[in-house]
Amino acid sequence: MDARHDRSDFSNAKFDSGWSLRFSAEPAMHKPERAKLFSYHHRALILEEGDKASSVFEVLEGGVILFKLLPDGRRQIIEVLGVGDVFGLSATDVSDVAAEALTQVRVAVYDKRVIDSDAALRDRLFARLRQQMCALHDHALLLGRKSAQERVATFIMRLVPDRGGFACAGPKPGEGATRVDLAMTRQEIADYLGLTIETVSRAFSALRRTGIIAYDKQDAVAIGDVCRLCRLTGSH
Amino acid sequence: MDARHDRSDFSNAKFDSGWSLRFSAEPAMHKPERAKLFSYHHRALILEEGDKASSVFEVLEGGVILFKLLPDGRRQIIEVLGVGDVFGLSATDVSDVAAEALTQVRVAVYDKRVIDSDAALRDRLFARLRQQMCALHDHALLLGRKSAQERVATFIMRLVPDRGGFACAGPKPGEGATRVDLAMTRQEIADYLGLTIETVSRAFSALRRTGIIAYDKQDAVAIGDVCRLCRLTGSH
DNA sequence: CGCGGACTTGATCTGTCTCAAGTGCCGTGG
DNA sequence: CCACGGCACTTGAGACAGATCAAGTCCGCG
Structure with a gap:
């Protein structure tokens, strides 16, 4: 690993904006006028x-x-x-x-x-x-400095609302497995993460093998322990 | 190489915005008011x-x-x-x-x-x-998809004003070697390009060996043939 | 002259890519 | 209902670009 700048007391966890994606229409969406x-x-x-x-x-x-x-x-x-x-x-x-x-x-x-x-x-x-x-x-940080495993973990985390970021709520008590819809093919994920389709596929398989995620249809992923996945992102 | 989408007739050359960097104060700089x-x-x-x-x-x-x-x-x-x-x-x-x-x-x-x-x-x-x-x-394109050699070539090209972009002027007739000031250490360049310092150093050495660039002080680079360097960026 | 920091170069290691078979699934047509 | 083809994905084996480890070299400065 290169580019180590000693800041062992430092974690960017609290600065990570924790943006996430939503594809469904906002309930109270701003009414577009003159558009x-x-x-x-x-x-x-x-x-x-x-x-x-x-x-x-x-x-x-x-x-x-x-x-x-x-x-x-x-x-x-x-x-x-x-x-x-x-x-x-x-x-x-x-x-x-x-x-x-x-x-x-x-x-x-x-x-x-x-x-x-x-x-x-x-x-x-x-x-x-x-x-x-x-x-x-x-x-840019992901593309420049993260490993394949970290990239895929980060990608999945971004699809989990309100988790992994700046103001992470932590696990809700008694909450079951979190389900996310990838909405992208492996090729698209690869092109997004700067990897090949095979590397993405292997990373998903590895996450499944270790029990961190589960899926039957390959784009509907269940995350048993969000925090465990979050620790693999390299950011926390 | 993965992610090939057949568009053999396609080149993004003309869409590359060709932004470049200037560190010296603008002659007619906007006078900052209320700042x-x-x-x-x-x-x-x-x-x-x-x-x-x-x-x-x-x-x-x-x-x-x-x-x-x-x-x-x-x-x-x-x-x-x-x-x-x-x-x-x-x-x-x-x-x-x-x-x-x-x-x-x-x-x-x-x-x-x-x-x-x-x-x-x-x-x-x-x-x-x-x-x-x-x-x-x-x-993002550079970090996700370009080789080390392409990254370094792209980096140097960005320091050349008015060349390599959207509205590239082409070589001025009779123009000598173009000189650029890197203004960054090898470590900073590496951290910018998502590489290690050694890989950056090797890429610079390789460019020098092939005669595309020349330098004595390692941050003052002379580019003999800008177009030749430009062809190594992967963008054109 | 000697030290330190930035850079270079070489040798080796390794994570990811590449190439090559698979497997599973789904839609179509017999 | 099942055979078939096609597409997305998975998996394995091997290659290779770039990382890592380890000496150097160069140069400015006290």
């Missing part, structure tokens, strides 16, 4: 790298992945977005990433002028952007 | 993970690195910031990253209320944030 609404089906391409995109997209329901391709076909999934997340704003008026629907998806598209004229909307989108920025920071 | 000004010397810690930070920091002169630590001491440098870049805004009012001065640095710190009341300032900071978001996207 165009679009729907996309599972796996539909919403935006390509280089598409003109000066508007802001907000996910109302479902999941979206943002990815980039290298000329030789290598793919990196940059962000996995859930309800409330935003995309489409790049430095230029051309998108720097491609966007694909992970599930059936509903999005609101706001014109630049609408955003300029609506302070509340702007604040909401901006707050979310800051949240996504933190997620990108976390993910 | 507190601070200076930090080389290697000074500006912000720690977990520090209260609800204000926005803007780099006026010099370079800043943002990084995260894992409890066992592994470090990942998340962003390398130059003049005009911003930091300090996280999802909560607590910083999710630490910030350190890479050089002698001058920063402006804006209070939240000042930003709310000044549309021009807000637009400027927001535009820069979008730019940094694109840089984070690019960097």
